[in-house]
Amino acid sequence: MELRDLGEFGLIARIRNVFPSTAPLGIGDDCAVLPGRKGFWLLATVDSQVEGVHFRVTLIPPFFVGRRLLVANLSDIAAMGGIPRHALLSFALREDTPFAWLNEVLQGVREEASRHGVEVVGGNLARTDGPAVLDLVLLGEVERDRPLLLRGNARPGDWIFVTGYPGEAKAGLILAERKMLKEQYRGLWQRFFAASPRLDVGRFLGALGERIALIDVSDGVLQDLGHILEESHVGAILYEDALPISPLLAQFCEEEGCDPREFVLRGGEDFELLFTVPPHRGEEIQEEIPQRFGLPVHRVGEIVQGTGVYLRREDALIPLVLRGFNHFSRKE
Amino acid sequence: MELRDLGEFGLIARIRNVFPSTAPLGIGDDCAVLPGRKGFWLLATVDSQVEGVHFRVTLIPPFFVGRRLLVANLSDIAAMGGIPRHALLSFALREDTPFAWLNEVLQGVREEASRHGVEVVGGNLARTDGPAVLDLVLLGEVERDRPLLLRGNARPGDWIFVTGYPGEAKAGLILAERKMLKEQYRGLWQRFFAASPRLDVGRFLGALGERIALIDVSDGVLQDLGHILEESHVGAILYEDALPISPLLAQFCEEEGCDPREFVLRGGEDFELLFTVPPHRGEEIQEEIPQRFGLPVHRVGEIVQGTGVYLRREDALIPLVLRGFNHFSRKE
Structure with a gap:
């Protein structure tokens, strides 16, 4: 058996078995x-x-x-x-x-x-x-007097938020690969070359003293959401009409004939934050993050009982495959 | 200019310049x-x-x-x-x-x-x-209430000690490369495959509350001693007749027609400890380490004013080149 047969996350699961931890928190969070x-x-x-x-x-x-x-x-x-x-x-x-x-x-x-x-x-x-x-x-x-923002903190009913516009970095990578660093798309390739870590938003969320599941989007929204769902033993519904598509990404995808929603869901390396919050704090958070940090935050879905992720399109729920970037997998 | 033109330590010096540190201790110790x-x-x-x-x-x-x-x-x-x-x-x-x-x-x-x-x-x-x-x-x-065992702690007059028998690992590597893992030389190739970190000796030295310069021998006694000398702005004399040559290394070198002193001085990856202590604690340390840990410790020289390392052979002082393993150098 080779590493590619296990995939990155199968491999991590095996490594966790080799090193069961008694530290406050062992292998498996950020x-x-x-x-x-x-x-x-x-x-x-x-x-x-x-x-x-x-x-x-x-x-x-x-x-x-x-x-x-x-x-x-x-x-x-x-x-x-x-x-x-x-x-x-x-x-x-x-x-x-x-x-x-x-x-x-x-x-x-x-x-x-x-x-x-x-x-x-x-x-x-x-x-x-x-x-x-x-x-x-x-x-x-x-x-220590703040609750840890662990992947295992999500509960059914929680709102799912994401900061900024994930998917832009993926478009930026495509432009860089073609060496097409047009001024018009500076916003895209800059996000790929030089994303901003959302430290201030992380600090703000921690200070709320709430039960919040938080992860950064390094492998794509869907896959990183999958880590929250797995650690929290829950499922999720994403709202298709709420997926944040920046005007620049929309323009890029129109020119390219691609689907911007795919970029939002599966593009990696944006280093935006994806998090779940109890519903009673949802509106407050949705208002405060843009005000404080000048950064858009979008409610993209909700946590539900069960497993897996569904995309809500009008009245239908479409099951999604939790896939993003995976080292050691050719299926990507 | 390529990295091999700078050598590992020239490169580290440049990196230290890029990142001047205000931490208690920045780049440059163990x-x-x-x-x-x-x-x-x-x-x-x-x-x-x-x-x-x-x-x-x-x-x-x-x-x-x-x-x-x-x-x-x-x-x-x-x-x-x-x-x-x-x-x-x-x-x-x-x-x-x-x-x-x-x-x-x-x-x-x-x-x-x-x-x-x-x-x-x-x-x-x-x-x-x-x-x-x-x-x-x-x-x-x-x-925190112990003095740090820094490379910069050596002063003229200090005794220089090394634990165990450095050079054995190098002989073990040669045997491994030839796939000659003879039972007779188990002691040598075992030191290469599975050296023991000298944590207990490090703890003992720290508990003395003394001004001690300590480094582990990863690149060879001479080169690692060189780091102490550089950070302490001093020189050293090593006593040729006091270099610790284990019976097994002596036997190996007799068979191979090589000089065991070269192995002791320039062989790496033994992970023994090399340290300097003020002379008034020298005898006590020399007695206690073997008693407590069943590990030989040898006084191999003394710290002197000036720079460089000299080998004392009878009445003569022979200058040595401070060289051991160096990534990015073909001169090794």
Whole structure:
């Protein structure tokens, strides 16, 4: 049996079996949650950018490879309502890598780090004879007197929200692959090159003191929603007419003859936040996030008993396949 | 300019310039030292095993790849006198990797983790189309009321000690490469496959409350001593007749016609501890470590003013080149 036969999530399930955890929170949420400074949990996460998989040297300027490396990790801290603090780098690089390339990667990490008050405090370098593998470890904190924003927190009746316009990054990737970085579509490819981690929204949600299930959209709304449903043992209905389609994505899809809803549901790497809240806090949250952060937030559905995700189209419920980006799967 | 023109340590120096740190301790020691639980510093380190560089799939059974991955990190915690606590894995793997291979790696991590009370609490999986890159992040703790065992702590007059018999692992690697795992040399190849991190010695040294410079021997005694000298702005004299050569290494080198002192000075991956102590504590430490831990400890030299390392042979002082394993250098 090879890894591709298991798929990324089958593999993670097996690894969880090898390492059953007694920590406050083991493998399976956006960050590990560990004892921290007085009054805080320590959050720890690690994410990688692999040459040829997450980035191609010819496609993404190295400065943005560095930014994305940190953004992916910052987004995991955001998904725990946390404050990012310290980072360590672990890079495996070929010895013929131009220093100028690496230096641009480091500058990208530095700019994003300084934007969010993160300090790079250590790391590791190794040689590889193959594609570069850039790992970044991010440590953060979240107050112990706040409820943790866990994937397992969703309950039937909860409202499902998503920030911003997921799907734009996927369109941006397509444009980048074609090297068609037209000014008209700057909004799309910028979201791919340099998404913003939603740390402020994560902090706001944590401060509410509510039972909130929160995840960041790295593999697509459907697949990431699937993680919430699995950990919470519930199902969901998404409202087709409420899926947030930005004017720019609509225009792109009209030109391309593609379905923008597919981009919203299955496009990854937007690093928006997807979350469920008890219905009595729904309207307040829907009003406050745009007011406070100038960021749209859309109610896209509701949590229901059962399993799976259904798309509500007028009076019909259409079952959806929970699929997005999956390492180790050719079915994607 | 390519990375091999800078070498591993030239590169690290440049990275340190990009990320000047205000944390208690930034880039440059065995672990990052960060604010931790009440009464503790948090220690964070990351280390990798790269296929084709640190291990070859045909040479090292995957169980030992997993053990070594954790051992290298445990050794960094040992070198700060710390207690290891939590680990995260970040693996970049080809999709045709047999699950059985990965599972053995995980079992190796698990065995070594449970031996030292470490819990694996999270991680990340990614696909690569090239050599596997296995990263492990290890978090640990050390008491705040103990002086940190920093590389910069050495002062002229200090005694230089090393535990065990460095150089054995290098001989073990040579035997493994030749697939000559003779029973007679089990002691050598076992040190390569499954070195023991010297956590107990690190804890003992930390508890002394002394000014001690400590590093683990991952790249060879000379090179790792060089890091202490650089951070402490001092030089060293090593006593040729005091270099610890185990009977097994002596026998191996007699058969092979090689110089065992070269193995002691430049062989890496033993994960022994190299440290300097003020002379008034020297004899006590020399007596106590073997008594407490059944582990030999050898006084191999002394710290002097100036720079560089000299080998004392009878009445002569022979300058040595500070070289050991260096990623990104063909001169090794």
